[in-house]
Amino acid sequence: MGTQFKYYWWKVLAGILLLYAVVGGFIIKISFEGMEVAAESMRNLFYHVGMWFGMLTMLITGFVYSLRYLRKFDELEDIKAVEAVNVGLMFGFLGIFTGMIWANFTWGSPWVKDPKLNGAAVGLLIYLAYAILRGSIDDTHKRAKVAAIYNVFAFFLWIVLVIILPRLAGESIHPAGGGNANTIMPMHLPPSMRLIFYPAMLGWILLGVWIYKLRVRLRRIKLTIDNK
Amino acid sequence: MLENGKIFVVVVVLALILVGIFVYLFTIDRKVTKLEKEVEKISEPEK
Numbered sequence: 001m002g003t004q005f006k007y008y009w010w011k012v013l014a015g016i017l018l019l020y021a022v023v024g025g026f027i028i029k030i031s032f033e034g035m036e037v038a039a040e041s042m043r044n045l046f047y048h049v050g051m052w053f054g055m056l057t058m059l060i061t062g063f064v065y066s067l068r069y070l071r072k073f074d075e076l077e078d079i080k081a082v083e084a085v086n087v088g089l090m091f092g093f094l095g096i097f098t099g100m101i102w103a104n105f106t107w108g109s110p111w112v113k114d115p116k117l118n119g120a121a122v123g124l125l126i127y128l129a130y131a132i133l134r135g136s137i138d139d140t141h142k143r144a145k146v147a148a149i150y151n152v153f154a155f156f157l158w159i160v161l162v163i164i165l166p167r168l169a170g171e172s173i174h175p176a177g178g179g180n181a182n183t184i185m186p187m188h189l190p191p192s193m194r195l196i197f198y199p200a201m202l203g204w205i206l207l208g209v210w211i212y213k214l215r216v217r218l219r220r221i222k223l224t225i226d227n228k
Numbered sequence: 229m230l231e232n233g234k235i236f237v238v239v240v241v242l243a244l245i246l247v248g249i250f251v252y253l254f255t256i257d258r259k260v261t262k263l264e265k266e267v268e269k270i271s272e273p274e275k
Contacts, residue, residue, distance in 0.1 A: 003261075011257070015250040022246055026239045210253065217260050224267045 011210055017203030021046050024196045032190065035175075038106050045189075046196050048102055049176070050204030051095030057205045058088030058212060059127075063155040066148040075223065078144035081151055082134065083215040085127055087208055092124045107173065116174035119161040126154050126161075 025046040032042055062084035069077035099117070100110035111117060133150055137143035167178035175184040186197055 008257075011254070015247070018250075019243055019246055022242050023239050026235055026242070210257075214253075214257060214260060217264060221260075221263055221267050224271050228271060 010206055014203050014206035014210060017199045018207065021050075021196055021200030021203055025200065028192050028196060030193070032193070034181075035184070038102075041102060041105060042193075044098070044102050045193070046200040048095065048098040049197075050200055051091045051098060052176075053201045054204045054208040055088045055091035055095060058084045058091060058208055059155055059158060061209075061212065062088060062151055066151040066155075069144060069148040070152075073141070073145075075140070075144065076220070078148065079219045079223070080216055081148060083219060084212055085130055085151065086215065087212045089124070089127055089131070090211075091204075091208060092120075092127065096120060096124060112173060114166075114173050114177070115169040116162070116166040116172045116177045119166050123158045123161045126157055130154055 025043050030040055030042045032038075035042055038044075062081045065077050065081035065084060068074075069081060099120075103112060103117075104110045130147065130150055134143055134147045137146060163178075166172045166174070166176075169177070170180055172178065172180065173182055175182055177183060186194065189197060
């Protein structure tokens with residue numbers, strides 16, 4: 001961490017935003033027509049959805065660094081890619097499990113037959129396979145190269161599975177499924193909820209970036225020690 | 229839920245947990261910074 005405020009202000013911002021999200025998210029009044037099935041639990045929007053925003057941000061980061069690795073074959077780019085995916089996986093699991101809790105109380109079962117849920121599950125598996133693939137190759141350069149190529153494919157597959165296919169299916173019960181009567185887009189939320197929602201998402205994303213950076217810095221330290 | 233004011237007890241507890249986690253993250257961050265500086269010191273004279 002830079003000792004100057006200009007280097008770590010965004011970490012403070014992450015804390016303030018999440019604090020705001022927790023306090024604000026609990027004390028605002030929830031009134032949302034058509035969502036009586038969730039009622040007060042609509043507050044989960046500020047937390048459960050944040051996991052997916054965090055995951056997507058990390059997956060994009062990983063995708064970009066994998067592409068960069070394939071251009072320059074710099075080991076540090078590979079480290080950044082894998083750590084981004086690791087943090088993304090953490091968000092993904094938290095997203096799935098918080099979703100299961102919410103689903104259990106809303107739809108009566110932790111898992112319902114739904115393209116959005118199944119897509120998210122398969123999407124997680126794809127990235128778990130990335131971790132397994134890395135573990136199975138001993139040669140550092142070969143591992144980095146194969147993993148980077150796989151990660152580029154994994155990213156597009158994830159986008160298709162989690163964002164595009166549920167929309168094409170058109171009958172998702174999940175509010176983020178898209179394209180039907182169940183769908184709730186952030187901009188359709190009442191203003192009082194949007195006022196919490198957007199800052200909360202930014203807060204989760206920044207928290208993810210922070211954890212990601214910590215992991216990369218630790219790996220960098222290890223790299224310096226190993227190269228000695 | 230909001231009527232009897234008890235929700236604020238939960239909000240305060242959650243807020244404290246969150247502040248605690250962030251303070252903890254900052255201390256970890258500081259430790260990593262220290263480690264980075266140490267490693268820098270060790271690795272530089274050899275170049």
